[in-house]
Amino acid sequence: MRVARLLLAGLRFHFKSLTLSWFFILTSVFMPLVVATVSYYMFRAGGKPGTLFYASLGAAVYGIWSSTLFGSGGAIQWQRWQGTLEVIVSAPAPFILVVLPLTIATSSIGVYSLTSTLLWGRFAFGIPFYLEHPLAFVVAVPATILGLGLLGLLFASTFVLYRHANALSNMLEWPVLLVTGMLVPLSLLPGWSHPIAWLLAPTWGVRAIREAALGGTPWPDVGVTLALGAAYLALGALFLRYFEVAARKHATLSLT
Amino acid sequence: MSAIEARELRRTYKTSTGVFRRRTLEVEAVRGVSFEVAEGELFGLLGPNGAGKTTTIKMLITLLIPTSGTARVLALDVVKDAREVRKRIGYVFGGERGLYERLSGLDNLRYFAELYAVPPRDQKGRIAELLDLVGLTGREKERVEGYSRGMRQRLHIARGLLHDPPVVFLDEPTIGVDPVGARELRHTISSLTAAGKTVLLTTHYMFEADELCNRIAVINKGEIVAEGTPRDLKEIVADRTVIEIEAFGASDDAIDRLRRAPGVTSVAVEEREHAQVLLVQSAKGLELTQSLLGLLDGATIGRVAAREPTLEDAYVALVEQDPEPGLSLHAAGAPQ
16 A cells, blocks of 8 residues: 555656656657658558558657656656755665656656657548557557556666766667667568567567557557566666665765 | 764765776775764764765765764664664755755655655645744745745755654755845754754854754864864864954965964965955964064955954864864763
């Protein structure tokens, strides 16, 4: 009960804080539109019917991924800048329960990306919004947000220790976009990239969302997304425990 | 039982310089600091910038792991029992940072009430009580980014007291706050000990330490150079006189000549808008005024006055010289 209350309070608090940041919201809304537009023209050139909605959903998941990566990395660094990292570390609540709502909140901001991308596709490119499995879609979206938020937790644990680790977020954005099949199908990518893709929740999340919308079997993909999320949670909890102690040892919780 | 106990605390930082040929440097910020604070006591830690005050506090509140030595808060080890220590302490850092700017003061307090496990049924009442204590009632729904420095500082204090901790650490809580706001904060701080809490306070302001603290430790270059009641510390310079000289354009060389003058024990310089105020300490009974003024050739002299030494003069005397074994003071009856 106490854990649920703490998680919910943290989620509400950080979601509100992020929503009040115009910079974050504008980035979440407009960046995926660029990817979506590139994607639409690419798939339109391919000439296969029905692929534009496929591209639209990929761009939407990119939005969730981008806000998670940018948010989880940036948020920890931002907390360090504004002096709140020390305050949350020194609170008696277990650190994992403090950081987890923060990373889930950053991936939840991806809802803005999802909405803007689907609206952009509908009104700028005339892509119809039709769901084959509405129930599965309604489950797949939050499962993907959760899976990505837990991946964000894994990244955030390193950002606690290393002051400049958020530079990593800029490097990871596009490789993950490509390797997980958000932009182009995995089958078009070289075989060596597949094992990497399998370990990343966005691969399964985008598949679940696409299969729920376009037809297929989304439930196994939802299951894998959540299972990977559970693995990230276990690893993230372990890393946070280690990195929190290391950060106190190496004095990296504050800027001075 | 002591509420706070530090034994031979040391903390070293590693920094690196250079781009291609990087060199790692070790800076010893705290060098074997030991002190005890009794329950219900308001203990001051005074020292110049970089003396090691904040590093000492950060070790005590579990944010830094000591390089060596031990520290206990309410008999709990700050490294081994960090989580238990955190439940029992509150801390407030001076300055504007440490709050969620985009959210309101109330949002901040509600969130921290959850982090500090304040029971849900008590949260509303506790927050209202603290807003009242720090004078923010009516402003709690405004975003923190619109708060003045004093309001932020008061919100920090409210945050630090949410879980009603028995031990409170205040690191320069009045820094940058206007005089009226600082006076209100001092009133709040003194009310903490009246409520039975143990307080460890760091400050630059001697009158603040003199007014609030039961005992004081002066820390300089990472070491405690004196410890005792404010009266004990003033005794260090009781055999001295302070000559205040207002000077315009006194050169560094001239000030060095003052420092080397026979009978002078220390010289502190306060930079004012256009003038410098030179605080020259010398042994009582010596008539040095004329000879000192003679050493300031080239400078225009304004007001000159001799007075009895204050706590600030004792502090200046302590931090301006290297620690001497005979200088350490321990007040009778205070924890050793």
